Amino acid sequence: MVTLNTLMVASEAYPLAKSGGLGDAVTGMTCALRSAGSSVELLLPAYRGVLENLRQTHPPERLSGLPGGEATLYRGYCRDTGMAVHALRNDALYDRAGLYVDENGVDHPDNALRYAALSHAAVRLCLGLPGRRRPDVVHAHDWHAGLAPLLVRAVGLRYVKTVFTIHNLAFQGLFDLGQAHDLGVPADYCGPDGVEFWGKMSFMKAGIRYADRVTTVSHTYAREILTPEFGCGLDDLLRARSAELLPVPNGIDDVLWNPAEDxxxxxxxxxxxxxxxxxxxxxxxxxxxxxxxxxxxxxxxxxxxxxxxxxxxxxxxxxxxxxxxxxxxxxxxxxxxxxxxxxxxxxxxxxxxxxxxxxxxxxxxxxxxxxxxxxxxxxxxxxxxxxxxxxxxxxxxxxxxxxxxxxxxxxxxxxxxxxxxxxxxxxxxxxxxxxxxxxxxxxxxxxxxxxxxxxxxxxxxADFSWRQPVQQYADLYARLAAWPATPRVPAARLRQVAPGVPLVQPASDLGGAPLQAAA
CATH class of the missing domain: 3.40.50.2000 (Glycogen Phosphorylase B;)
Structure with a gap:
C-alpha cells in the first residue's frame, strides 16, 4: 500500500517560528502524523533564523515568478523535532523581526505578497520539483495559507486533494482586491462567489470556499462559526459548506508538556x-x-x-x-x-x-x-x-x-x-x-x-494528546485520496503573475501543456 504524502502549509511551526497557538498546533499535528506512520512535510516561510535550525538541507531550488519576486526553496529537517521542512526564502519578504507585525504592532504592509508566495510555492511542489516527492494532499492552515486550495484548483491539479483548517476565523487576511492579479489570483475567482468579501479580498474565504474539506479545531467552535455572532461575516458560506465542515479537536504535545520530564x-x-x-x-x-x-x-x-x-x-x-x-x-x-x-x-x-x-x-x-x-x-x-x-x-x-x-x-x-x-x-x-x-x-x-x-x-x-485527532486526519486524507479526480479543466495557458512570467510551470506528466485557471 502506497503511503499518502501530505504537505502542511502554514505560516508558523514551533520551534522554528511561533507567535501563538497556531505554531504549537501545526507542529503537534505534523509530528504526531509522522509518529503514526504518515508521510508528512511542512512548508513555511524562511523567517530570520529558520534555516539555521534545519539540518541535512538538500540542494535548494530556485522559484521564479512568485509574488514578491524570485525565491529559493530549501529542504531539511528541524533539529529539535525532526520534521521534514520546506523553507521558502525571500529575504525581502521574510527577513525581519516580527512574523506578521512590526515592532509597533502594525501589520507588515506586504503581508498579502508574503503569504501569496507561500501558497504559490505549495503549487510548485504539487507540480513537481527535482528530488522532491509530490504531495497527494495539501493541508493549509488559517488565512496565511488560504490561497493554496484556490491555486491547486485553478491550475487544474485534479489528483491533489486539499484540506483547510480554520484555527481562528477572526483573522481573515483581508487585502485590497486590486492586488489579486499581482498575487496570481485569476479573475474568475475574484467575484462574490470567490475571494471577494465586502469589497476586499479574503484569504480565509478562499480557503473555505475552494478546499475539498474544511476542518476546525473543536466541536463547539464548529457550531459557533455557523452563527452570525461567531461567524465573522462568513457564516453564510460556512453554513453552505456545513456538510464538508468537520470538527477535529487539537491536541497537545504530551512529551513537551510533561511535568515529570520538563x-x-x-x-x-x-x-x-x-x-x-x-x-x-x-x-x-x-x-x-x-x-x-x-x-x-x-x-x-x-x-x-x-x-x-x-x-x-x-x-x-x-x-x-x-x-x-x-x-x-x-x-x-x-x-x-x-x-x-x-x-x-x-x-x-x-x-x-x-x-x-x-x-x-x-x-x-x-x-x-x-x-x-x-x-x-x-x-x-x-x-x-x-x-x-x-x-x-x-x-x-x-x-x-x-x-x-x-x-x-x-x-x-x-x-x-x-x-x-x-x-x-x-x-x-x-x-x-x-x-x-x-x-x-x-x-x-x-x-x-x-x-x-x-x-x-x-x-x-486526561488524554488530550494528538493520538486521536491525527487518526481522524489520516482517515480524512485516505477518504479524499480515494475520490475520483476532481473535475478541472486543462486549457491553453496559465494566468500571468506579471507580464511574461507564468504563474507556475506545467508538470511533465500533465502532458507538458500549460494549464488555464478552471473555476
Missing part, C-alpha cells in the same frame, strides 16, 4: 503521585517574580496575549476587586499585547507589591514554569477556537478558569456538572462580575484539599 523545572519535576515538587515550583515562581512567600493562599497565573479577545480589558477591572476580596491571593501575569492594558496591569502591580507581579513579554521557558508553579490559571476569552493553554495547565495540575466558549466548553469540566469529573471552572459572559465570581469559586475550592486534589487528578490524567 527540563524547565530542573530538580523540581513531579507527577500526580508526588505533588510536593509542585509546591517547590510555586515557591520558585514566587521568587522569580518577586512575590512574598508568607502567603498561604492560592497563586493565580495568567499567561496570554493581552488583547480584547483574551478579555484583558476585563482582567484589569477584575484584579483590584479580587485582590481586595481575597487577601491571601497572589497573581502573576506573563504576556504582551495592547499597550494600554500593559500599562494598567503595571499600575496594579505597583498597588500590590509582593502580591501581584507582571512581566511584559513571553518566552517558552517561563511559560512552563508558570504552569508548574501556579495553583490556578485564568484564561478568559470572548471566543476561543480551541484553547491550548488550559490543557497545558491541567497537565501540570493547575486548575483552569475559562470562558464557556469554543474548545474550552468541550475540555473544561466544571464541578457544577459533577465533582467526580471536574477539572476546572467555567464562567459565562465577559463582565468583570462574572470573572470575579469565577475566581471566588476557585479560591473556595482551593480550601477543600480533597476536592482540589481530585480536580488535579482529572486534569493530569
Amino acid at each position: 527540563p524547565a523545572l530542573g530538580r523540581c519535576r513531579y507527577d500526580l503521585d508526588n505533588l510536593r515538587n509542585k509546591r517547590r515550583c510555586k515557591a520558585a515562581l514566587r521568587l522569580a517574580f518577586g512575590l512574598a512567600d508568607e502567603h498561604e493562599g492560592p497563586l493565580l497565573a495568567m499567561g496570554s496575549r493581552l488583547t480584547h479577545q483574551k478579555m484583558a480589558d476585563v482582567v484589569v477591572q477584575t484584579l483590584p476587586q479580587v485582590m481586595k476580596a481575597h487577601p491571601d491571593l497572589q497573581v502573576v501575569i506573563l504576556g504582551q499585547g495592547d499597550p494600554a492594558v500593559e500599562r494598567q496591569l503595571l499600575d496594579i502591580e505597583a498597588q500590590y507589591p509582593g502580591r501581584c507581579a507582571v512581566r511584559i513579554g513571553y518566552d517558552e521557558h517561563t511559560a512552563h514554569r508558570l504552569h508548574a508553579g501556579a495553583d490556578i490559571l485564568l484564561h478568559g476569552s470572548r471566543f476561543e477556537p480551541f484553547g491550548l493553554t488550559p490543557l497545558y495547565a491541567m497537565r501540570y495540575g493547575t486548575i483552569p478558569i475559562g470562558s464557556r466558549v469554543g474548545g474550552m466548553a468541550d475540555t473544561i469540566q466544571d464541578p457544577a456538572g459533577g465533582e467526580h469529573r471536574a477539572n476546572g471552572i467555567l464562567f459565562e459572559g465577559d463582565t468583570p462580575q462574572a470573572m470575579v465570581d469565577a475566581i471566588g469559586r476557585a479560591v473556595k475550592l482551593y480550601a477543600q484539599p480533597d476536592l482540589w486534589r481530585g480536580m488535579q487528578a482529572n486534569g493530569m490524567t
Whole structure:
C-alpha cells in the first residue's frame, strides 16, 4: 500500500517560528502524523533564523515568478523535532523581526505578497520539483495559507486533494482586491462567489470556499462559526459548506508538556503521585517574580496575549476587586499585547507589591514554569477556537478558569456538572462580575484539599494528546485520496503573475501543456 504524502502549509511551526497557538498546533499535528506512520512535510516561510535550525538541507531550488519576486526553496529537517521542512526564502519578504507585525504592532504592509508566495510555492511542489516527492494532499492552515486550495484548483491539479483548517476565523487576511492579479489570483475567482468579501479580498474565504474539506479545531467552535455572532461575516458560506465542515479537536504535545520530564523545572519535576515538587515550583515562581512567600493562599497565573479577545480589558477591572476580596491571593501575569492594558496591569502591580507581579513579554521557558508553579490559571476569552493553554495547565495540575466558549466548553469540566469529573471552572459572559465570581469559586475550592486534589487528578490524567485527532486526519486524507479526480479543466495557458512570467510551470506528466485557471 502506497503511503499518502501530505504537505502542511502554514505560516508558523514551533520551534522554528511561533507567535501563538497556531505554531504549537501545526507542529503537534505534523509530528504526531509522522509518529503514526504518515508521510508528512511542512512548508513555511524562511523567517530570520529558520534555516539555521534545519539540518541535512538538500540542494535548494530556485522559484521564479512568485509574488514578491524570485525565491529559493530549501529542504531539511528541524533539529529539535525532526520534521521534514520546506523553507521558502525571500529575504525581502521574510527577513525581519516580527512574523506578521512590526515592532509597533502594525501589520507588515506586504503581508498579502508574503503569504501569496507561500501558497504559490505549495503549487510548485504539487507540480513537481527535482528530488522532491509530490504531495497527494495539501493541508493549509488559517488565512496565511488560504490561497493554496484556490491555486491547486485553478491550475487544474485534479489528483491533489486539499484540506483547510480554520484555527481562528477572526483573522481573515483581508487585502485590497486590486492586488489579486499581482498575487496570481485569476479573475474568475475574484467575484462574490470567490475571494471577494465586502469589497476586499479574503484569504480565509478562499480557503473555505475552494478546499475539498474544511476542518476546525473543536466541536463547539464548529457550531459557533455557523452563527452570525461567531461567524465573522462568513457564516453564510460556512453554513453552505456545513456538510464538508468537520470538527477535529487539537491536541497537545504530551512529551513537551510533561511535568515529570520538563527540563524547565530542573530538580523540581513531579507527577500526580508526588505533588510536593509542585509546591517547590510555586515557591520558585514566587521568587522569580518577586512575590512574598508568607502567603498561604492560592497563586493565580495568567499567561496570554493581552488583547480584547483574551478579555484583558476585563482582567484589569477584575484584579483590584479580587485582590481586595481575597487577601491571601497572589497573581502573576506573563504576556504582551495592547499597550494600554500593559500599562494598567503595571499600575496594579505597583498597588500590590509582593502580591501581584507582571512581566511584559513571553518566552517558552517561563511559560512552563508558570504552569508548574501556579495553583490556578485564568484564561478568559470572548471566543476561543480551541484553547491550548488550559490543557497545558491541567497537565501540570493547575486548575483552569475559562470562558464557556469554543474548545474550552468541550475540555473544561466544571464541578457544577459533577465533582467526580471536574477539572476546572467555567464562567459565562465577559463582565468583570462574572470573572470575579469565577475566581471566588476557585479560591473556595482551593480550601477543600480533597476536592482540589481530585480536580488535579482529572486534569493530569486526561488524554488530550494528538493520538486521536491525527487518526481522524489520516482517515480524512485516505477518504479524499480515494475520490475520483476532481473535475478541472486543462486549457491553453496559465494566468500571468506579471507580464511574461507564468504563474507556475506545467508538470511533465500533465502532458507538458500549460494549464488555464478552471473555476
